[in-house]
Amino acid sequence: MNIQINEKRLLDTFLTLVKIDSESLNEGKVARYVAAEMKKRGCQVYVDKAGKKIGSTAQGNIIATLKGTRPGKAFFFVAHLDTVKPGNGIKPIVKNGRVTSDGTTVLGGDDKTGVALMMEIAQVLREQKLSYPTVQFIFTLNEETGMGGSKNMDYSKLKAKDGLILDNEALEELLVQGPAVCDFMVDITGVTAHAGVCPEKGISALEVAAKAISMMKIGRVDKDTVCNFGVVSGGQVTNAVMPKLTLLGEARSLDVKKLDKQVKHMKDCFAKAAKLFVKKVDGKTIRPIIDIKTPLRYGALNVPLSAPTVKLTLAAAKKYGVKMKAVPSGGGCDANVLCQHGMSAPNLGLGVQNCHTPQEYVDLKEFYKAAKIALDVLLNYK
Ligand SMILES: [Zn+2]
Incomplete structure (x- = not known):
């Protein structure tokens, strides 16, 4: 026809x-x-x-x-x-x-x-x-x-x-x-301290973030899966240990199971990093607090x-x-x-x-x- x-x-x-x-x-x-x-x-x-x-x-x-x-x-x-x-x-x-x-x-x-x-x-x-x-x-x-x-x-x-x-x-x-896409919204709360006088009394939110990301599979993860952090915001002055940091990122995969696995892996990296920064200051235990939200943007x-x-x-x-x-x-x-x-x-x-x-x-x-x-x-x- x-x-x-x-x-x-x-x-x-x-x-x-x-x-x-x-x-x-x-x-x-x-x-x-x-x-x-x-x-x-x-x-x-x-x-x-x-x-x-x-x-x-x-x-x-x-x-x-x-x-x-x-x-x-x-x-x-x-x-x-x-x-x-x-x-x-x-x-x-x-x-x-x-x-x-x-x-x-x-x-x-x-x-x-x-x-x-x-x-x-x-x-x-x-x-x-x-x-x-x-x-x-x-x-x-x-x-x-x-x-x-x-x-x-x-x-x-x-x-x-x-x-x-x-x-x-x-x-x-x-x-x-x-791909299915998960958004990542990560708030890391450290402990601030005077960076010149007593930095050892603080926990830098930036260092926690850096540690977590250094352990993470990021960028091209496999042929179906990618992951990226594209926005970082935190800190106001150079002479204070950074008290708070927000990271915005995303993970995508053509395979929903692989996406779930990647999201879990990323969360695990933040949890592991947080543990590494737990310490005692003046007899009290201080630790970073990490809040992660991973809503599905679309399937x-x-x-x-x-x-x-x-x-x-x-x-x-x-x-x-x-x-x-x-x-x-x-x-x-x-x-x-x-x-x-x-x-x-x-x-x-x-x-x-x-x-x-x-x-x-x-x-x-x-x-x-x-x-x-x-x-x-x-x-x-x-
Ligand atoms: Zn269009």
């Missing part, structure tokens, strides 16, 4: 969308626009209450359901409505097969390409009277600064279990794995290569002459959160490059191919 995407209309929709300011948590205007447009396309539009919980100007995530023209399992698409900063007053420029910003902002191709693509697919399905299963188009809030939208989504409204995330960069790379994305969505996407890519490969990612996206809710979706690249910078651009050839591939996957999903 020769799939027809209206490329000009898809581009126009994209340009309209990027001109609507929607930095994270300011998605109100674009959300209202998209909800109205999806209604026009015959979708039943449900907006959940996630916006209030996370402090967005939008009411919530949009779940637009288009009833299928054939029976079978429902399918979903996901894209996020927010952009990173600087993302206000975007002036898109179309030139030589690319869309760029004017260089003062990001373009917002991440992820307005995905939003535009869903709007186009909904329109094509109806106007070409195609045979398709029920489709749920999911537009999330606040993906960029913590996935607050997908974390607070009303999952009771989602019937589809398989789908595609439309939020990756190069079309050649289909993301099927992403792992793991779509097996045997999943129908992966097979269908790779097959569709081949049809359109794209050498696509299923690859792991080092970062996270809405797909990780959906995965924790029993949904499964690889992340398709839409031809967006240099995301999160003013040099961001969309390669239109790739974007149009991605649109055809996404539609092809939906039409062949059984």
